Amino acid sequence: MKRTVFFISDGTGITAETLGHSLLAQFDGIDFEQITIPYVNNDTRALDAVSRINKAATADNAPPIVFDTIVNEDVRRILAKSNGFMIDIFSSFLKPLETALGASSSYSVGKSHSIVNNQSYDLRIDSVHFALDNDDGARTRHYDLADVILVGVSRSGKTPTCLYLALQFGVKAANYPLTDDDLDDLDLPRALKDHRSKLFGLSIEPERLAAIRTERKPNSKYASIQQCESEVRGAEAIFNRYGIPFINSTHASIEEISTMIIEAAGIKRRLA
Amino acid sequence: MKRTVFFISDGTGITAETLGHSLLAQFDGIDFEQITIPYVNNDTRALDAVSRINKAATADNAPPIVFDTIVNEDVRRILAKSNGFMIDIFSSFLKPLETALGASSSYSVGKSHSIVNNQSYDLRIDSVHFALDNDDGARTRHYDLADVILVGVSRSGKTPTCLYLALQFGVKAANYPLTDDDLDDLDLPRALKDHRSKLFGLSIEPERLAAIRTERKPNSKYASIQQCESEVRGAEAIFNRYGIPFINSTHASIEEISTMIIEAAGIKRRLA
Numbered sequence: 001m002k003r004t005v006f007f008i009s010d011g012t013g014i015t016a017e018t019l020g021h022s023l024l025a026q027f028d029g030i031d032f033e034q035i036t037i038p039y040v041n042n043d044t045r046a047l048d049a050v051s052r053i054n055k056a057a058t059a060d061n062a063p064p065i066v067f068d069t070i071v072n073e074d075v076r077r078i079l080a081k082s083n084g085f086m087i088d089i090f091s092s093f094l095k096p097l098e099t100a101l102g103a104s105s106s107y108s109v110g111k112s113h114s115i116v117n118n119q120s121y122d123l124r125i126d127s128v129h130f131a132l133d134n135d136d137g138a139r140t141r142h143y144d145l146a147d148v149i150l151v152g153v154s155r156s157g158k159t160p161t162c163l164y165l166a167l168q169f170g171v172k173a174a175n176y177p178l179t180d181d182d183l184d185d186l187d188l189p190r191a192l193k194d195h196r197s198k199l200f201g202l203s204i205e206p207e208r209l210a211a212i213r214t215e216r217k218p219n220s221k222y223a224s225i226q227q228c229e230s231e232v233r234g235a236e237a238i239f240n241r242y243g244i245p246f247i248n249s250t251h252a253s254i255e256e257i258s259t260m261i262i263e264a265a266g267i268k269r270r271l272a
Numbered sequence: 273m274k275r276t277v278f279f280i281s282d283g284t285g286i287t288a289e290t291l292g293h294s295l296l297a298q299f300d301g302i303d304f305e306q307i308t309i310p311y312v313n314n315d316t317r318a319l320d321a322v323s324r325i326n327k328a329a330t331a332d333n334a335p336p337i338v339f340d341t342i343v344n345e346d347v348r349r350i351l352a353k354s355n356g357f358m359i360d361i362f363s364s365f366l367k368p369l370e371t372a373l374g375a376s377s378s379y380s381v382g383k384s385h386s387i388v389n390n391q392s393y394d395l396r397i398d399s400v401h402f403a404l405d406n407d408d409g410a411r412t413r414h415y416d417l418a419d420v421i422l423v424g425v426s427r428s429g430k431t432p433t434c435l436y437l438a439l440q441f442g443v444k445a446a447n448y449p450l451t452d453d454d455l456d457d458l459d460l461p462r463a464l465k466d467h468r469s470k471l472f473g474l475s476i477e478p479e480r481l482a483a484i485r486t487e488r489k490p491n492s493k494y495a496s497i498q499q500c501e502s503e504v505r506g507a508e509a510i511f512n513r514y515g516i517p518f519i520n521s522t523h524a525s526i527e528e529i530s531t532m533i534i535e536a537a538g539i540k541r542r543l544a
Contacts, residue, residue: 003373012531014440015294022287022341023365026377036541038531065372069294085372092364093295100337100357101275105298117525118480122487124526128432132404160400163435167526168286208390215394253389254396254439259284259310269308 002031004056004064006084008049010072013038019089020067040070046078057083120170120271127166127173127270134174135159140191143174147267149195150175151239152202153183153231154222155212157249157257161202164258170270171262183234188242200265201239201246202257206232208250274303276328276336278356280321282344285310291361292339312342318350329355392442392543399438399445399542406446407431412463415446419539421467422447423511424474425455425503426494427484429521429529433474436530442542443534455506460514472537473511473518474529478504480522 005024007016013036024032035056037049056064066084070076080086094105134142136159143149148165150158150173158175165171182189192199206228213223221227239246245264249257262269277296279288285308296304307328309321328336338356342348352358366377406414408431415421420437422430422445430447437443454461464471478500485495493499511518517536521529534541 012527014527014531015290018287018290019361019365023362023369026343026362026366027369027373027375028378030373030375038535063372065369071298085368087365087368089291090295090298093291093359094298096357096359097295097299097337100335101299101302103299103302106300118483121525122484125429125432125484126487128435132407132431135404157397159404160397160439163400164439167432167436167439211390212394212397215398253393255284255286259286263310 001029002033002060003062004033004035004060006049006053006056006064006066006068007034007036008040008066008068008070008079009036009038010041010070010075011038013069016067016069016089020065020087040075040079041072043074043078046075050078050082053079053082053084123170123270124167127170128163130172131159131162131166131174135162137176137191140174140176143191143195143198145172146174146195146198147172148200148261148265149173149192149198150202150261151178151192151199151235151244152204152246153178153209153228153235155209155216156202156204156235157254158202160254161249161257161261164254165261168255168258168271169262169267171267178231178235178238182238183231186234186237186241188238196242196244199242199244200261201235201244203232203236203239203246203248205248205250273301274305274332275334276305276307276332278321278325278328278336278338278340279306279308280312280338280340280342280351281308281310282313282342282347283310285341288339288341288361292337292359295339312347312351313344315346315350318347322350322354325351325354325356395442395542396439399442400435402444403431403434403438403446407434409448409463412446412448415463415467415470417444418446418467418470419444420472420533420537421445421464421470422474422533423450423464423471423507423516424476424518425450425481425500425507427481427488428474428476428507429526430474432526433521433529433533436526437533440527440530440543441534441539443539450503450507450510454510455503458506458509458513460510468514468516471514471516472533473507473516475504475508475511475518475520477520477522 007013007020009016040046040049053064063085067087069089152158154177162173162175165173209228210225217223247260279285279292281288312318312321325336335357339359341361424430426449434445434447437445481500482497489495519532
């Protein structure tokens, strides 16, 4: 079965998408075609959205699901006339929240999504640049500024996790790859020994690692299951020897890996 | 006025946080202290969360707001006994969605948040590595594989935007800094001329650019308002000369810049 889903917003649509994805994940066996329409902030854009919803309704022979986070009343009124099944996220929660907080909400268009704040922008950018400058063991002299230093074998997910930690949470994350030398000696490099309390390990199932490395370098020793098994075993031995907390990233998304690290390492989120 | 807000989930908590942030942004003048408790997936973790909520209720002398995306019934029952004001995100929407879709939802713990999918993981990682390999004009020979090539002066937000496009949307984004030579000639470098249809410009107000650069290199010519004004003027002249679409990133978050680029450039999101 196929159903079309729209995420419609007067801002980026990221809130509607995020909530919608979580809800749709509860339904198996339905093939959802997902369409995001951001910046629906005037009548013309609203009418255009309605026409796309109605076209999908005809094609699917079933009402599309429409998740919206529109604040503007006029735009909402236009959308309400579509043939979609509307899930109006804001109106569901703002009234009860107003009561709980004993305060009125501002309801200004765009306000809902505008998370522009120079201070948090700067913090995220700084954290991104920190992650880039301290990626892959390139530099170790700024580790005293790091919130966390991820350690693991090549392609265990260190770099994307550091970048996600920076962008989503403003956390300064460095990463250091365990090399053949480290893995042979089952020992930590000097640069890491000085910062043991900040280390966090990433492990991964050898089969998955081999698959990831094969994408990059097919038929190489680097991507062979023997090599991957040996490296992963060595890395976990080092983690255990030095009491470094670690998680297995095999069955986790980047969001999940990042959140688990923050939680397990007790790192303070710098963006609220 | 101060109020404590909890985001509680049996997964990462990112859905609860995202929705909560959007809703709270509608309330001015309240100082929200925000606490995320992820992976609340058993009775012990649930009871611990309740105790934290109740402590905050006493300290604030007002019920904390609790946004939750818990699927497990037992955990939800425990949380319901706290002194918090509960905003139960899933239960609000799953019933109506089941009706609209004519299907039952799975309600399995963790399911809601588990967006693990090797294919989309690989796509995001590939896109992150593409952004890193093609950052800051370092390489131009893979531009045929790019979905978009961001162009702008130093510190206009190119790198973080490329990384966000990769992580959030699986979009392959390269970026190229306009140098003094380009800006003096008001001309595009050769490498970019071959890919005009993929170019997208980032502009920024000179005052904001000077502030950002000052953080990096205080009192430098690079950070001076004269230099920033001249570079921004040059960059926009090049954008206009070659009909390159561009946006002003000054008052936008990374999410907003990324979404606007996708929309304006008609880029296909590779992650649904």
